[in-house]
Amino acid sequence: MQTQNLGYPRIGSQRELKKACESYWAGATGYKNVLQVGKNIRRENWELQKNLGVDVIPSNDFSFYDQVLDHSLMFGAIPKRYNQVVVKEGNNELDLYFAMARGYQKEGLDVIAMEMTKWFDTNYHYLVPEFYKNQPFKLFSTKVIDEFYEAKQLGIVTKPVLIGPVSYLLLGKEKEAGFEKIDLIKNLLPVYLEILTRLKSLGATYIQFDEPFLVLDLSEKEKSAYQTVYQQIKKAFPELKIILATYFGGLEDHTDLTCSLPVDVLHVDLVRSPEQLAEVMAKISKEKILSLGIIDGRNIWKNDFEKSLSTINTAIEDLGKDRVWIAPSCSLLHSPVDLEHEKNEEVLTLEIKQWLAFAKQKIAELSTLKQLANHEDLTSAKEKFVQNKLAQQSRKTAPLIHNAAVKSRIESINEGDAARSSIFEERRQKQQEALKLPAFATTTIGSFPQTPEVRSWRAKLKKGSFNQAQYDQLIAIETEKAVRWQEEIGLDVLVHGEFERNDMVEYFGEQLSGFTFTQNGWVQSYGSRCVKPPIIYGDVKRPEAMTVKWTSYAQSLTSKHMKGMLTGPVTILQWSFVRNDQPRSATCMQIALAIRDEVVDLEKAGIKIIQIDEPAIREGLPLRKAQWKDYLHWAVKAFRISASAVMDETQIHTHMCYSEFNDIIDSIAAMDADVITIETSRSQMELLHAFANFNYPNEIGPGVYDIHSPRVPNQEEMVHLLKKAATVIPKEQLWVNPDCGLKTRGWDETKKALIEMVEAAKTMRNN
Missing domain, CATH: 3.20.20.210 (TIM Barrel)
Known part of the structure; x- marks a missing residue:
């Protein structure tokens, strides 16, 4: 052998x-x-x-x-x-x-x-x-x-x-x-x-x-x-x-x-x-x-x-x-x-x-x-x-794997936990009155560039070179700079920049029980992009609020709407190394309840727009169609559980990238997010045909520039893509945004691209 x-x-x-x-x-x-x-x-x-x-x-x-x-x-x-x-x-x-x-x-x-x-x-x-x-x-x-x-x-x-x-x-x-x-x-x-x-x-x-x-x-x-x-x-x-x-x-x-x-x-x-x-x-x-x-x-x-x-x-x-x-x-x-x-x-x-x-x-x-x-x-x-x-x-x-309270809460989930109070059309009217956003509203997906300097602060905090107060002061300054710059260029819905976050999954895993981490457990995601997936070894619970502090601080700096930024339960599951001693669906429901608690706390803190990113929901789809139904049932349910405990006026966004949606568009609609942002620039808006053919009812932000490339598109290119989008999606449903978060890009290219993006949105409003 x-x-x-x-x-x-x-x-x-x-x-x-x-x-x-x-x-x-x-x-x-x-x-x-x-x-x-x-x-x-x-x-x-x-x-x-x-x-x-x-x-x-x-x-x-x-x-x-x-x-x-x-x-x-x-x-x-x-x-x-x-x-x-x-x-x-x-x-x-x-x-x-x-x-x-x-x-x-x-x-x-x-x-x-x-x-x-x-x-x-x-x-x-x-x-x-x-x-x-x-x-x-x-x-x-x-x-x-x-x-x-x-x-x-x-x-x-x-x-x-x-x-x-x-x-x-x-x-x-x-x-x-x-x-x-x-x-x-x-x-x-x-x-x-x-x-x-x-x-x-x-x-x-x-x-x-x-x-x-x-x-x-x-x-x-x-x-x-x-x-x-x-x-x-x-x-x-x-x-x-x-x-x-x-x-x-x-x-x-x-x-x-x-x-x-x-x-x-x-x-x-x-x-x-x-x-x-x-x-x-x-x-x-x-x-x-x-x-x-x-x-x-x-x-x-x-x-x-x-x-x-x-x-x-x-x-x-x-x-x-x-x-x-x-x-x-x-x-x-x-x-x-x-x-x-x-x-x-x-x-x-x-x-x-x-x-x-x-x-x-x-x-x-x-x-x-x-x-x-x-x-x-x-x-x-x-x-x-x-x-x-x-x-x-x-x-x-091992006793640290099992949590009786978590298991009990999972068993008590009912259908009402996975549904918003009203249908989308009713919510949309209330959200338009509450948020007062313009046509072709502009936003970003969440993160802004993490410079070597920002990353060094996190390293110094871990090494003890900085205490928590010193670190927080630097993050606060960086956050305010990002907020002021977004106001200056005229973005409609702002983000706090996520300067305190290392990775969109790792950051949440660090604050959830049942997770552990590595120093050097890097795996390749694409090109030179490497990630350190958390390890889910036991039952998952949220001990305390994870994002309210920095989101609330950023909201206090501006009269514009500040998005709360969360990673969804399916993506946290998919981008972690998951325990193999229970069904993945059970672990996902535990994470969903933890995110649900965070969504509720953000709303209580006055955050009117909350984004729950699910870029991995298509990735998790079984390779054989015969197995899709079961996965999509629990994956959609997990998202809805995480998103459904808020008032109609609170707008729930989700984000997906680098996926083919044609075969699961009905399940994406069943997630019932008020707004979905997706990657479409590399495919020149091809992905939007799935949403058009299905007559997708909710609002949608097709990415107008590719953040995984260092090139900066100009206003004309973005307008061209938005016009293509408007031929397949009613313009009343369209948002304007990049393909994905901007953490891996440099500030120079980010600023140039977002300025062009805001001008492209203005052009579309005036057409």
Whole structure:
């Protein structure tokens, strides 16, 4: 029995990649420095996995920004608007790559970034490939080949990892009518064959093809494409060992199809879908190896060795030891790097730490399970098994996990708790009278830039260099500056800027019981953006008000309306590492009640507009439509519970970004938020068609500029987008706002963009 890993975190143990890229973008360091940092991370990752005993180690799992973007560059799927970036003197392939990811606005050029959306049901974002009818592909970037050779020079023969041809096409978007993206497979497959030829010549034995769409609903044409692709690959390269990796769900009705494909190793996710094992074992052909994804690649809980060994032994009894591999369920991209960096017991207690495993520890678990299953080095392995069993028992019985009062409150929830007093039309009339906002009302999504200076205050408070009074004074000054500036440029609904907040989920988790945190538990969200998800280990409760202090202070500075800014229960759930000892829905309801208490306190403090952000509600949707109904029922209910205990005059906003809404628009309407703000600028307002076709009844703020790109759009561009929006949504329902919060942007670009945005709203009012 062998071990394999599907992918390892690429940010570096101390976020070296983030720092190198951001330094390069700022012009502080050169091209060669970024390349060297990437090379160092790859070497460290390969050597670590080798030293920990991984038998089949991945390459090409590293990326400077996004693995899907890597493939678009590799296949020459480069939108024509970037041609000018290529010919600019001094630009290199990496500059082109970053322009596709972030946009390009210098040297007289102004090019928008590619669209970005969520990677299946994770909080990772990928760059959406753009496809055109009869689009040609060619081998443009040799990254996958170069990195295989790089590892080989270090004495490590890796398995190159590629997104499978079918999944790559399905990840993209048709940018013109008259064709289906899957029809491009005949143009794309020859490039894959060329890559395999090059890899084979360098000595590659195993090639991993990631085909996560095999756990989604597929059309007949897409199913046929899978058969065509892998038959042709096998015919052209009978000696290569093809690993087909599926993850994030079970094969279900695609089991027959997948098991019939001519590949050598089939990987299945037994964390998300343990029940699929029996059917897959019954249908997999005798010459194939089955890779068991038994270690959770998306959560941080220590593996249950006893349970995993039972699964492994079942597979070995059925298939034989030589036909069984073990692996994490998916790439470890979604896990923090190394638990050993968590040194501060005041942040993460030893009791909770003993229940956790990060990427490095998961690789070690893999090796231990192999030893136990193969009966190798049993003295050491058995000792680890005993320690693992004690940790599992400790977690089940720990008193700090359970809160009887919280459980009792959950049981007493009734339907009335999830409904506003009046229907939207009645509320809207009362809100118009109370708020007196103009047409095309302007606002922002919540946060303003967190400068290095602001972040340093928080660090000094944690280190004890500042006391609370000193810190509060600085935050108060920064908040007042933001309020005065918003008044100056003429925004209609203001925000306090969130200068006291580290992260939109972490900030709330720090004030809720049942949560704990890490110092270095960073995971990549997109590009250089890394987040430290809180860990929900127990029952959730709000001990005291979390946002009233700073929101009330900001409101006291202005006669304009100040929005209360909260993160919604589904998003807090999705963007945390969640306990796996009870249903996710139960944990979500606990969070909903905590947010409900905060909403009530904000209203009591005189806040008339309260935003409850739910950018992750679409992300949490199960990958199979058959499972949507149950999720949407409890997700919508959780939001409504959090939002419904206020008067009709209090306006509830929500915010969503980087999601496709077409299939769940009725559930979004069922959330019954008075105003929804959404990301639409990268898609040039395409997302609004879902709201128009549904005849969305409530008010909506389509984002008019992309905050994930450093480029600053002008007034004319925003007016153009608003006019497009007004063709599908009645103008009486429209708000004007950015796509998302502005925390990661600089003040200079933020000020320029918001001034242009306010002027765009004025233009629309005068039309």
